[in-house]
Amino acid sequence: MDGSELKIVFWTSLVIGALLLFSLVKKEKSERLKLFLFWGMIIPIIFTTVYLVTTTVAKNVGSVTKGPVHWHADYEIYVCGKSAKDQTSYNNHKFIPIAQAHEGEADEALDLVDPTGFSNRVGTSDFHEHGDGRIHVEGVVERLEDVSLGKFFEAIGGQLTKTIMRLPTNRGEVIVQNRMNCPDAKPGAWQGFVYKTKGNIVTQEKLDNFADYVLSPYSTVPPGDCIILEFGSETRAQTDKICSFYQIAIDQGELKRGY
Numbered sequence: 079m080d081g082s083e084l085k086i087v088f089w090t091s092l093v094i095g096a097l098l099l100f101s102l103v104k105k106e107k108s109e110r111l112k113l114f115l116f117w118g119m120i121i122p123i124i125f126t127t128v129y130l131v132t133t134t135v136a137k138n139v140g141s142v143t144k145g146p147v148h149w150h151a152d153y154e155i156y157v158c159g160k161s162a163k164d165q166t167s168y169n170n171h172k173f174i175p176i177a178q179a180h181e182g183e184a185d186e187a188l189d190l191v192d193p194t195g196f197s198n199r200v201g202t203s204d205f206h207e208h209g210d211g212r213i214h215v216e217g218v219v220e221r222l223e224d225v226s227l228g229k230f231f232e233a234i235g236g237q238l239t240k241t242i243m244r245l246p247t248n249r250g251e252v253i254v255q256n257r258m259n260c261p262d263a264k265p266g267a268w269q270g271f272v273y274k275t276k277g278n279i280v281t282q283e284k285l286d287n288f289a290d291y292v293l294s295p296y297s298t299v300p301p302g303d304c305i306i307l308e309f310g311s312e313t314r315a316q317t318d319k320i321c322s323f324y325q326i327a328i329d330q331g332e333l334k335r336g337y
Contacts (some may be wrong), residue, residue, distance in 0.1 A: 086126055086129055086130070087126060087130075089122075090122040090123065090125070090126040093118070093119075093122050094119050094122060094123070097115050097118045097119050098119070100115070101115050145218065146216070146217050146218050147215060147216075147217070147218075147219055147295065148214075148215070148216050148297050149214075149215040149225070149293055149294070149295050149296060149297060149302065150212050150213065150214060150215070150296065150297055150298065150299050150302045151212070151213045151293045151294065151296075151299065151302050151303035151304070151305060152211055152212050152213075152299045152302070152303070152304050152305070152321040152322075152323060152324075153211065153212075153213060153227075153303075153304075153305040153306070153307065153321075154211065154304075154305075154306055154307070154319060154321060155243070155245065155307045155308075156306070156307070156308045156309065156310075156319060157252075157254055157309045158260035158261065158266050158309055158310040158311065189211075189247060189248070190207055190209070190211075190234060190245060190246065190247065191246040191247050191248055192209050192248055193207070193208055193209045199214075200234045200235070200246075201214075201230070201233040201234045201235075202233045203216070203217065204216050204217030204218075205224075205225065205229065205230055205233040206233065206234070207234060211321075212299065213230055213293060213305075215293060222292045223290070223292065225292060225293050226289065226290050226291060226292050226293075227270075227288055227289055227290070227291045227293070227305065228289035228290060231243070231244070231245075231289075234246065236251075238288075238289045238307075239289050240256075240268060240287065240288070240289060241255060241256040241267075241268065242254070242255040242256065242268075243255075243268060243307070243309070254266075254268075254309050256268060258309075260309075260310060260311040262311055264311035265311060266309050266310050266311045267309070267310075267311075267313075268288075268307065268308070268309050269284070269288075269307075269308050269309075269310070269313070269314060269317075270284070270285040270288025270289075270291065270305065270306070270307050270308075271283065271284055271285060271305070271306040271308070271314075271316065271317040271319075272285055272288075272291065272303050272304065272305050272306070273300075273303065273304035273305075273306075273320060273321065273324050274294060274301070274303060275300045275301040275333060276336070278332065278333050278334055279333070279334055279335075279336035280300070280324060280328065280333050280334065280335050280336055280337070281336050281337055282316055282317070282337040284314075284315060284316065288305075288307065291305070299321070299323050299324075300323065300324055300327055300333060304320060304321035304323070304324045305321075306319045306320070306321075316337065
């Protein structure tokens with residue numbers, strides 16, 4: 079439900095609750111009062127039901143997907159070396175040094191903060207991650223640009239553009255911006271790549287505007303996307319990183335490399 083629908087449900091529940099409470103407190107009721115209480119509860123219920131059905135149908139019909147979907151895409155984020163010492167500020171935030179944000183081997187992926195709570199997700203109900211390195215699109219997609227990679231980062235409380243990435247992690251917020259130095263003392267930059275399938279052939283594409291990239295409409299991975307984001311000082315035409323489910327499919331002979 080969006081904000082307006084939640085407000086309608088809230089006020090309807092409040093009215094019905096107040097009338098029920100009054101009905102319980104008022105022991106003796108005239109026929110007129112009984113009729114008032116009856117219609118006082120029935121009318122809001124009918125109005126809310128009609129409103130929710132109408133808005134749901136209108137939203138589905140007007141959406142680009144013509145109804146709810148359940149899409150998935152895997153993603154991995156790589157940040158160069160662990161010895162960078164750049165800790166300048168950006169919008170009153172402190173950069174977490176790469177050495178802290180990315181402990182371990184240089185090709186170890188950077189992870190989103192673990193989900194907590196009953197929902198077990200990071201993000202919104204229709205655009206989130208469950209701590210599995212997989213982007214989940216669940217619900218009605220009104221516009222394709224609503225399920226871009228940049229919008230996903232907004233949903234999880236981060237930010238992604240061609241020049242900066244902000245990511246909430248278990249060690250705190252990681253902010254990595256173009257021209258931060260990598261361990262080779264050279265300034266790095268963000269690059270994006272996507273693996274897709276054509277039949278049983280895996281293709282790879284470099285994304286010029288990776289923040290605006292719209293996820294492919296598949297429920298399983300593969301053929302759903304494998305997205306790789308890399309920060310480094312070396313400009314690449316292709317990446318040598320690949321998501322685990324794509325690699326498993328290649329190893330098992332289900333897919334073949336076509337790049």
